[in-house]
Amino acid sequence: MHSTEISHSMEIEAASARIKTGMDTTSADRDYHCRVHEVELQTHDPDEPKEPRNDVTLTWEDVWVMVSNKSKGVKPILQGVTGYARPGELLAIMGPSGCGKSTLLDALAGRLSSNTRQTGDILVNGHKQALAYGTSAYVMQDDVLIATLTVREAVYYTAQLQLPDYIPISEKRERAETAIKEMGLQDAMDTRIGGWGTKGLSGGQKRRVSICLEIVTRPKLLFLDEPTSGLDSAASYYVMSRIASLGQRDGIRRLIIASIHQPSSEVFQLFHNLCLLSSGRTVYFGPASAATEFFALNGYPCPSLQNPSDHFLKTINKDFDVDIEQGATGKISTEEVINTLVKSYRSSPNCKVVLGEVAKINKQGHGAPAKGGSHANFLTQCLVLTRRSSVNMSRDRGYYWLRLAVYIIVAFGLGTIYNNIGSTYSSIQARGSFLVFVASFLTFMAIGGFPSFVEDMKVFARERLNGHYGTGSFMIANTLSSVPYLLLISLIPGAIAYYLTGLQRGWEHFLFFVAVLFTCMMLVESLMMTVASIVPTFLMGIITGAGIQALMILGGGFFRLPNDLPLVIWKYPLYYIAFHRYAYEGLFKNEFKGLKFPSQPGHKASFISGEEALTKFWQMDMEYSKWFDLVVLIGMVILYRVMFLAIVKGTEVVKPAIVGCTSLTPEQTKQVLVNPSDNTVLGDD
Numbered sequence: 056m057h058s059t060e061i062s063h064s065m066e067i068e069a070a071s072a073r074i075k076t077g078m079d080t081t082s083a084d085r086d087y088h089c090r091v092h093e094v095e096l097q098t099h100d101p102d103e104p105k106e107p108r109n110d111v112t113l114t115w116e117d118v119w120v121m122v123s124n125k126s127k128g129v130k131p132i133l134q135g136v137t138g139y140a141r142p143g144e145l146l147a148i149m150g151p152s153g154c155g156k157s158t159l160l161d162a163l164a165g166r167l168s169s170n171t172r173q174t175g176d177i178l179v180n181g182h183k184q185a186l187a188y189g190t191s192a193y194v195m196q197d198d199v200l201i202a203t204l205t206v207r208e209a210v211y212y213t214a215q216l217q218l219p220d221y222i223p224i225s226e227k228r229e230r231a232e233t234a235i236k237e238m239g240l241q242d243a244m245d246t247r248i249g250g251w252g253t254k255g256l257s258g259g260q261k262r263r264v265s266i267c268l269e270i271v272t273r274p275k276l277l278f279l280d281e282p283t284s285g286l287d288s289a290a291s292y293y294v295m296s297r298i299a300s301l302g303q304r305d306g307i308r309r310l311i312i313a314s315i316h317q318p319s320s321e322v323f324q325l326f327h328n329l330c331l332l333s334s335g336r337t338v339y340f341g342p343a344s345a346a347t348e349f350f351a352l353n354g355y356p357c358p359s360l361q362n363p364s365d366h367f368l369k370t371i372n373k374d375f376d377v378d379i380e381q382g383a384t385g386k387i388s389t390e391e392v393i394n395t396l397v398k399s400y401r402s403s404p405n406c407k408v409v410l411g412e413v414a415k416i417n418k419q420g421h422g423a424p425a426k427g428g429s430h431a432n433f434l435t436q437c438l439v440l441t442r443r444s445s446v447n448m449s450r451d452r453g454y455y456w457l458r459l460a461v462y463i464i465v466a467f468g469l470g471t472i473y474n475n476i477g478s479t480y481s482s483i484q485a486r487g488s489f490l491v492f493v494a495s496f497l498t499f500m501a502i503g504g505f506p507s508f509v510e511d512m513k514v515f516a517r518e519r520l521n522g523h524y525g526t527g528s529f530m531i532a533n534t535l536s537s538v539p540y541l542l543l544i545s546l547i548p549g550a551i552a553y554y555l556t557g558l559q560r561g562w563e564h565f566l567f568f569v570a571v572l573f574t575c576m577m578l579v580e581s582l583m584m585t586v587a588s589i590v591p592t593f594l595m596g597i598i599t600g601a602g603i604q605a606l607m608i609l610g611g612g613f614f615r616l617p618n619d620l621p622l623v624i625w626k627y628p629l630y631y632i633a634f635h636r637y638a639y640e641g642l643f644k645n646e647f648k649g650l651k652f653p654s655q656p657g658h659k660a661s662f663i664s665g666e667e668a669l670t671k672f673w674q675m676d677m678e679y680s681k682w683f684d685l686v687v688l689i690g691m692v693i694l695y696r697v698m699f700l701a702i703v704k705g706t707e708v709v710k711p712a713i714v715g716c717t718s719l720t721p722e723q724t725k726q727v728l729v730n731p732s733d734n735t736v737l738g739d740d
């Protein structure tokens with residue numbers, strides 16, 4: 056250190072001692088933070104290279120995030136926050152519950168939800184750019200994991216999905232194990248994660264698995280939303296210290312930003328910088344080590360033996376309407392305390408240092424735009440996802456096994472009710488109702504897989520947002536992994552019902568019957584995928600899916616014959632878009648064509664052919680063969696899956712934060728500016 060820096064630090068130490076011992080603070084002390092901050096900036100990494108090392112630096116300036124609400128108008132969640140995060144450092148975002156920590160993380164990561172509006176600049180290495188894949192990873196607040204996988208499998212599959220193909224399998228496996236050990240999960244490596252109805256890992260262990268999944272690629276920028284929730288204090292310390300150590304590992308400097316609720320004093324010491332928020336406003340931004348002094352300078356010293364983070368959060372939590380002791384002046388409300396701190400921070404030299412640093416980083420452009428990493432190619436992703444999905448389906452008894460058992464029971468029911476159906480005149484009607492039951496209700500039962508699919512969708516949503524893979528790979532993998540199970544479900548129960556009933560003999564007829572059953576089940580699953588992409592909850596999804604199918608069954612041309620259907624809605628378009636119509640026609644033609652039945656007594660002709668029965672009783676269109684119907688059904692499977700792909704792609708989170716700024720409309724801005732209850736700080740300044 057230069058001699059000037061040494062004397063600078065000595066001065067600061069003296070000021071610090073005065074504040075800590077409660078001695079009178081001088082006006083020079085008021086600049087304390089500014090100087091601590093400046094010294095930290097000057098002495099920050101003396102080995103910092105002149106040439107950029109492809110590090111990632113993040114700055115944000117005057118960032119506002121608002122949500123519009125019909126009843127309350129525009130509500131600001133973040134109000135003009137400014138800050139920066141440098142490589143190799145751990146920035147902690149702290150504040151009371153609901154103060155906007157997750158929103159700030161989301162804004163910085165470019166993943167704000169679509170009902171929010173954001174203004175202000177968020178720059179990566181001084182450039183407006185989206186965070187390319189491989190640059191950043193985000194550990195969400197909630198643990199969304201595949202319950203049936205073991206810890207080792209979950210992390211290893213993620214490593215295979217994310218790490219580029221040129222990395223050997225052995226290294227991917229090693230990286231997965233290293234990440235698991237780093238999070239202290241070595242003893243639980245082969246334990247299944249568990250979930251709803253199946254006990255597996257504890258909440259804290261799941262939290263650590265979520266972190267493993269994101270650190271396995273060693274991203275340059277790591278966002279963590281409450282990484283220590285559910286962990287005991289020792290585990291919190293170890294987890295945070297390992298996360299902090301990632302900042303300077305393997306000669307690469309990583310930037311880590313974590314929102315955290317209540318760190319212990321030991322954890323607190325791991326933070327380089329601290330961003331303290333209250334109601335979306337910055338109460339403090341700067342070195343974590345100087346925050347105690349900032350509070351003391353403003354009349355809220357941390358009592359000795361108290362954890363500083365507890366003290367900060369207690370002082371700035373206005374949810375419980377508690378008054379704060381303030382020396383001789385008595386008590387003041389928390390709201391006033393917060394306003395004082397916010398105002399004091401904004402006018403402090405410390406805040407100017409932050410603004411100066413942001414401007415400096417942006418001006419220097421610090422480095423080249425952050426480059427993205429490469430990940431596994433599309434084919435590898437499809438294969439890994441298919442394997443993972445198959446393992447999940449085979450272990451989740453509710454996904455297909457229970458359905459197979461239920462289908463077998465129902466098939467026996469069908470086979471006994473229609474046992475040896477024969478070829479009497481009355482068997483025409485019996486065959487018809489048998490086939491309609493198969494096409495309508497056996498396929499309807501495919502809806503039973505929806506809850507498991509919704510769980511898959513949650514994992515998919517997390518992984519897609521984190522850029523692990525795209526919608527196309529997910530859809531292909533889901534299709535491929537479900538095929539063997541759907542084949543089993545259509546083949547075994549189908550054979551039981553078909554042969555017990557005694558439908559038309561011959562392999563061609565039986566296989567066509569199975570093919571229609573299989574395609575219809577696939578179709579219902581595809582329809583439910585589309586529903587899941589639109590409807591937010593599984594209960595709403597089941598109800599919506601069941602309703603759509605009920606309408607299709609009604610309009611399918613059996614319960615009301617095609618020529619008798621009301622033209623509006625029922626015939627056009629429902630009869631033509633209901634898959635049941637093609638399923639009925641395919642199955643009926645497959646069964647009736649080539650058969651002969653005795654006529655009713657008194658009828659001129661002695662027999663009635665299957666073809667005649669189809670036109671006479673069900674007004675079936677005989678112009679096309681049964682294969683046409685099967686092709687239409689297959690086309691519908693593809694169509695629904697493409698619809699799913701299009702909807703999911705269409706609703707992908709835009710990245711307004713980093714790509715550029717989305718502006719509020721003039722009305723919205725005006726509304727925020729004139730609403731003092733929502734925006735006290737703007738009024739103050």
Ligand SMILES: Nc1ncnc2c1ncn2[C@@H]1O[C@H](COP(=O)(O)OP(=O)(O)OP(=O)(O)O)[C@@H](O)[C@H]1O
Pocket residue numbers: 122132150151152153154155156157158159168170171196314
């Ligand atoms: N997309 C949104 N739509 C509506 N309100 C939102 C949205 N995102 C955040 N909010 C609201 O903004 C406030 C801040 O939310 P945020 O999740 O950022 O808080 P937090 O500090 O992370 O809280 P916690 O510590 O409890 O997780 C909350 O009142 C929340 O309801």
